Amino acid sequence: MYQAAQLVGSNPFKALDHSFKNIDTFLDRGNFRPIGRAIENLERALVFDFGEATGLPPHAVNGAFRIILIALLAIVSCNVVSALLRSAGAVSAKHLPTVVLYPMVLAGVLVAGDHYSPMTSYMFVLTGSVIVILATGLCVARDRDMSARRLAWHEVVVMIGLGAVLATTYDLLYLAPPFSGAYVAARAAASGSTSKLLRLASLRRWLLLSVGFLTAFVPVRIEIFRRCRLSTCYSATDPDLTVDALGRTADRLVTGLPPAGWRYSADLLDRAGARTGHVALARNALLAILLVAVVFIAFTTARHLIRRASAREMAEVDWKRSAAALGALGVVTALMPSLLAGLSKRTQSVRPAIGEAWRETLLVQVGWSLVAAALLTVTFGLVGRSQFARVVVILAAGLLCGSMALTLLANARVTRADRITPLHAITSEMATAAIHFDPTPAGNVRRCGLVDSFTAIRPGTKNWVSGPNVGAELDGLMLDIHNARFCEPTNLRGGAVSPPEDAP
Structure with missing residues (x-):
């Protein structure tokens, strides 16, 4: 609520004016996000306006928006996997076991981990940034771009403009061009056409995107470097090339793994002064329904795959190339934000615990989900023509069911720990009092x-x-x-x- 109250009223025009008038002030602090701050301020105005229109307090409206953003993230992530498998030879990827099971993989890795997770704090900017990074890869390397063709003039304008926007929106979006480049390479590798990479339209689109990005990024970073030499900059975005950055990068990389998030979330309630086990959490009617839904989804998914003998459908694709491409893309996707966080002076000084989520964690989790998708592809590729295919399908669905259930309970712990903290309780009451x-x-x-x-x-x-x-x-x-x-x-x-x- 305090962040929502930072606007002067709920007027979106005032929000935009506030964002662009303070560019010089924020440059002194070491960051340049005029478009990102405008979006962030518009979010606050919209949340309050929705609350005024519906009678719901802002924190309830935020919950609804959170569901929408996670759904968009799931759609974009599934499209990344499907498109890559299409490059590997699948006529239609929608019935391949990797694609069918991937939503469960993604659901299992999305552990909130802390109050400062992108899924709980500044979700429009942080979760939205992850969606934009993945969507940029899809935009650069569409199916028709994975061939040699000339680019239309409007493609040149759009790619250069998109690159400039990425450089002026939010720090996490600095990873969109390298992710897009990795995605172009991954699709080319999955199709076995790496020798033709230099002729692909997707590579040209990526180069234009990078030109637009660097045109805005380089002069701004030079100016920020100059100003930060004269005064102390915002530690979260101020990089520090030290040996300690390697250790912090490794910690942030491990934090994106589900077991790390589960373990950290398990201690949140104890630190908040309330001991609540999984059984007590599951007594909540909605949580109980969701747990039953998780089991039902796992059962019906396994049944669908067995009925279609979908494990054998991996014969449609070159599963070795597609698994290698998925795995490599996943490692790059997880490593880039971990390195970005590891270089931060804030991370090096605060040393957040393994499992404690921060602004980069969601993208790291998406990276690990792609690695898990690669392992599924290898597994089904090896057993696709054997009599053990059904057993493997059942085991995979059961494992993912357990992962989803543990993640659901871990996120419930984070929510409950957040609700019982005095600050959250007070700000929720303030939000309600502002609407009513x-x-x-x-x-x-x-x-x-x-x-x-x-x-x-x-x-x-x-x-x-x-x-x-x-x-x-x-x-x-x-x-x-x-x-x-x-x-x-x-x-x-x-x-x-x-x-x-x-x-x-």
Whole structure:
């Protein structure tokens, strides 16, 4: 809620104006994200507007958006796998066992891991960045681009423009051009046409994308380097080439593996002061229904594969080439964001625990899911014509069912641990109070109490003159909508106290 309140009202035009007016200020801090900040601010405005329209508090609206974004991530990731297998010779990849089981693989690796996971914090920017990275690869290397042809003029403009946008949106999107290049190479390798790589339209599209990216990226990084030599920059995006970066990179790489996330999530409730086992979690009606759904999905998927004898359908493709391409792409996809995080001064100083999610974790998890898809491809390729195919299908479905169930319970732990922390409880109440605004004196007293409670946890956030200033920000938000302050300061006797003249 505090982040949502940083906007002056919920006006999207003010959000855009705020983003582009402060470019120089953020350059001094060491990052350049004008488009990304505009999207982030628009997100906050939209979340509040949706809440106003539906009566749902912003944190509930965020939950709905989270489901939509994860669904989009699943669609894009499945298309990456399907397209690569089509390059390996599959006429239609939709019935191949790797493609059929891949959604379960992806669901099993998406462990939230912490409150700062891309799936729980800044989801539009972080989860959205992962979606854009994968979608950029699909855009650069479409089926018709995996052949030699001349590019149309509009393709040149679009690719160069897209590259420039990637360089000015968010740091994680710096990985979109290298991922796209790896994806072009992976599709070429899967098709056995690496000797023709230099003639492919997809390679030309990638080169144009890279030109547009570097045109915006290089001068900005030079300017940031110059400014950061004169003052301290934002540690999260400030790189530091040290030996310690290798260790931190390895930690971030392991963090993307499901067991690391499961283990870390298991300790969250204990640290939050509540002990809740898997059985207690499963007593929740919705969680119980979801666990039953996981088992049902695994059963019906295995039945579908056995009925179609789909393991034998791997004969349609060169499974050795496709497995190698999937595995190599997965390793590159997991390693790049891990290295980006490992080079961060923030990571090197804070040393987050293995399993503790951060902004790069979601993309690392997608990388590991591609490696798992490669292992499935090898397995079904080896047993596709044997009598053990059915047994392998059942074992694979059972293993993925268990992985999905453990991930579901781990994410439930993260959610519950988040809900019982005092700060989350207070901000949720503030969000609800902002949507369901009670104009009575009693309502004002409750809202002022929430601001006081927030300030007790986050000292320095209430001051009417200097920031961070949650009281003034919430007041500005409510004045735009209800023409009343979120909290009208009162004395102990309930009388109104006039705020300073420079208060908003």
